[in-house]
Amino acid sequence: MNVTLIFLAAIIAIILWWLAGQRLTSKPWLETGSVHLPAHDGADRPPVPAVKVGLFVFLGVVGALFSLAVSAYFMRMASADWWGMPVPRLLWVNTAALILSSAALEWAKGEARHGRMDRLRPALAMAMALAVFFLVGQIQAWRELVAAGYVLADNPANSFFYMLTGMHGLHILGGLAVLAYTTVKAFASEASTDRLSLRVDLSAVYSHFMLAVWLLLFALFAGWANDFVDLCRTLLS
Template identity: 35%
Template sequence: MENIQQVNIDKEPKAPLAMDPIKFILWLFLVSIIMLFASQTSAYLVRRAEGNWLEFEMPVIFWYSTVVLIASSVAMHWAYLSAKKDQFKQLKLAISITFVLGLVFLWMQFEGWKQLVAMNVYFVGNPSGSFFYVFTGLHGFHIITGLIVLITALTAAFRLNVHSKNLRRIQICTTYWHFLDILWLYLFVFLLTFN
């Protein structure tokens, strides 16, 4: 009888591994975005190898927009560090700077499209131009979703719902924004290399 009780004590259930469900959804979303762009860049390489490919120089504004997006990522990291230290004024300022730089990035991408049109590179026509518009357009769409996430984080910051004991929202926002920055750097280098 004593042996049975001993066995039961030794086999207590282990606590399951727990993950924040919102963070889990975010990571699933990021993986789906990676798969989307991996399939698109693979299709780009396959189509490029078939020939009938117009080569064109990427407008310089895309270089500048890359610098703007990197600066926005730095500001986002500043926001995260400010939240960890309960520096609410800096937190609000840093998220606001990130948001404004995100808008500037989108405007610069649109200006880049206008410069492509001036170079006779259109969405319809040669596949190289089509792919360029699709890549930058899809990334721009995800930047818009990132701006929406930034607005929710900024609203929460003004309500003092983001602080050292409640970092989930700013962690999600920071992760997503840094991901968008890394994704753009990947696309930028890819397009420079294979255009």
Template identity: 55%
Template sequence: MSVIVVFLAVIAGISGWWLSQQRLMSKPWLEQGAVVFPGTESGSMPAAKLGLGIFLAVVGALFALAASAYFMRMGISDWRPMPVPKILWLNTGVLALSSVALQCALVAARRQQSDTLRLGLVTSGITAICFLLGQLMAWRELVDNGYLLTGNPANSFFYLLTAMHALHIVGGLVALAVTTFTAWTVEWRTGRLRLKVELCAMYWHFLLFIWIALFVLLNGWAARFVDICRQLLT
């Protein structure tokens, strides 16, 4: 249970900081000057961004519960740790590059640099697809070495966690494809496109954070850290 508490605390901290930057607790009726309705000025938070924030909080809780189940299942005698394919290191770097490219696209959208914006979106999409292909290669390597889905609970958790993350990447690619298409239309200078790019960047950065947490978990580093903390507390 300590793992899920720590994970949820991190998610809550990030969500609290993000919401504080969006003036969620502001009182516009007490502010002087012209009345500004939500979504009409840069300081307010669009409904789409708030909705995405709530969705990411739910997704974070889902992965936290899965990580908690992973730790509890490790304590049973039939648990046999499986080797983590080395290609996951490369996949992690590719996903990080995808996130960086999308952040560059967001900066370009704010500066109205169309060429850089389009390059960033395309680069992010291509690297994300490469990440998914790398995950397929990792699964194929494990299957060829005899680590099947039903072979051991450790195997099942590996496929479950990585497949959950991959499905969220696929969903993000759909939104990224729509945003990239919009960037090639006459709407690329509008705030609508900037909002789409910002939402994609938020989602991508979150998935990168989730993947790094899963990577640490699957490599056994999280379990070692928890053991060290328990030894220090006892």
């Protein structure tokens, strides 16, 4: 339960920090003048798109879902029928692919902001290819574990591994569908630069969040998170 509260507090803190940066907590009915949100340097800033606010709300819900699953994982670990399972070496390669995919989207975000379509297209294609590689690698890791005898119903550790990686993979697949649509629009000659830049920005935010979730899960499966949880419990007790 403590792990859930810590994770939820971190998610809420990130959302509040972002909202404060966008000045969505300001009171427009008490302000006069331009309806544009002023930037910190005094220049006018365009209003934040509603779809971006919606994405952050959605990510907050997804973060709560994963936090509950991770909390259940830690509680189930204390049972006598829990046997740990090895972490396939392929997961290291998959993790590197997801990191590079997120970095490619960050690169694409900068190119889209400056309207450099000739550099944006390969950046998006690279990000999409690496995300596909990650999903294929996750499926291959499943196959290796099953071939080694670590089946779903063997023990709770196996069940949690397949459930958490499967749930994460489904979210990656959903983000990949949006990224594929954005990539197709980038290669279209009539693509709108402003709308395309917003799509790339949203895809990058989603990718960075799912990368953070995967790094947490990877640390969990590798056993690195146990010491951190013990420290949190000590501080909260």
